[in-house]
Amino acid sequence: MIKFLDLQKVTQLHIDEINEAIQRVINSGWYLQGKEVQTFEEQYAAYIGTRHCIGVGNGLDALRLILRAYIELGIMKEGDEIIVPANTYIASILAISDNNLKPVLVEPDIETLQIDPSKIENAITDKTKAIMIVHLYGRCAYNESVANLCKQYGLKLIEDNAQAHGCQYKNKRTGSLGDAAGHSFYPGKNLGALGDAGAVTTNDLTLADCVRTLANYGSSRKYIFTYQGFNSRLDEIQAAVLSIKLRYLDEENQKRKGIAKLYLENIRHHDIVLPIVDNWDSNVFHIFPTLTTQRDKLQKYLSDQDIRTLIHYPIPPHKQTCYTAWNELSFPITEKIHEQELSLPISAVMNKNQATKITETINRWK
Numbered sequence: 001m002i003k004f005l006d007l008q009k010v011t012q013l014h015i016d017e018i019n020e021a022i023q024r025v026i027n028s029g030w031y032l033q034g035k036e037v038q039t040f041e042e043q044y045a046a047y048i049g050t051r052h053c054i055g056v057g058n059g060l061d062a063l064r065l066i067l068r069a070y071i072e073l074g075i076m077k078e079g080d081e082i083i084v085p086a087n088t089y090i091a092s093i094l095a096i097s098d099n100n101l102k103p104v105l106v107e108p109d110i111e112t113l114q115i116d117p118s119k120i121e122n123a124i125t126d127k128t129k130a131i132m133i134v135h136l137y138g139r140c141a142y143n144e145s146v147a148n149l150c151k152q153y154g155l156k157l158i159e160d161n162a163q164a165h166g167c168q169y170k171n172k173r174t175g176s177l178g179d180a181a182g183h184s185f186y187p188g189k190n191l192g193a194l195g196d197a198g199a200v201t202t203n204d205l206t207l208a209d210c211v212r213t214l215a216n217y218g219s220s221r222k223y224i225f226t227y228q229g230f231n232s233r234l235d236e237i238q239a240a241v242l243s244i245k246l247r248y249l250d251e252e253n254q255k256r257k258g259i260a261k262l263y264l265e266n267i268r269h270h271d272i273v274l275p276i277v278d279n280w281d282s283n284v285f286h287i288f289p290t291l292t293t294q295r296d297k298l299q300k301y302l303s304d305q306d307i308r309t310l311i312h313y314p315i316p317p318h319k320q321t322c323y324t325a326w327n328e329l330s331f332p333i334t335e336k337i338h339e340q341e342l343s344l345p346i347s348a349v350m351n352k353n354q355a356t357k358i359t360e361t362i363n364r365w366k
């Protein structure tokens, strides 16, 4: 059977180093706000190419904290609007609405599956304060037109980099392209912890200090509380594991690209649309998304041949019960993606034989 993602194997790749690191933290007697977190923050900031990195509890919190910090700093206020792709994972949108900001959904481009820059300008009002781009499926969503719109309208550019660790735009990494970025180290992500973990990266020292304070009860000095903050910290064990896995991230992303190349060169089917790759540096293939009008049939066919696939995602955010006010809105491209998307297995622990078996099975599909 070919799993969608074999996390046990992923961890086994570096098991000795991971065991050693965990033992080291256990024996140290120091579990939060210590040198493991500090080391990881420095290494990750250097990797992404930002001056600051703040380890936090998870990816959703990273995004919530960025927006909350902008509110505390007087840059945004309740009711302000944030532009976000309509086809993103729900967390990007939750981070906005949780702060009493208004998510403004913008359709993606059907070829890139990323927010369509040509549709952003129409969505900008005098309440718009930021564009949140999401490097969905591991593909870079940043481009000059998004950057120009931010400049022209004085908007913050926030990146949701939960799916794109290591992805590049020209010579810069995603997570360093805008004003601030949220990262998730959920176990299944390209850089995954052994539990929940996340980070904020930014070059803005004021923002970085505010995020760090907010994530620690609103306190920057013990028992002095500047903000009504919350508790969202990266712990020492996860940080130690992440420091190890960060060393192998580029190599593992290369393995993902090898699988993607094999699929792209060999899958041939009249009813399956494969992702378009215009730049191999700008895609780290967190997901390998395909589109087909017979999605559910294809998924069942592959499952019958012991190949597991997933749908990213089955129901678009505007059709969810948590956002009933949007349920009657129409986003045809987003809806089409949610009806047709099927993700093939891709990971650093998949081998060529498995990818070839998947390819041949798909090519035989009638």
Ligand SMILES: *Cc1c(COP(=O)(O)O)cnc(C)c1O
Residues within 6 Å of the ligand: 058, 059, 060, 061, 088, 089, 091, 092, 134, 136, 160, 162, 163, 183, 184, 185, 186, 196, 197, 198
């Ligand atoms: C995983 C993910 C998040 C949330 O990360 P968690 O660590 O699970 O909170 C946010 N945005 C996107 C696009 C994601 O894929």
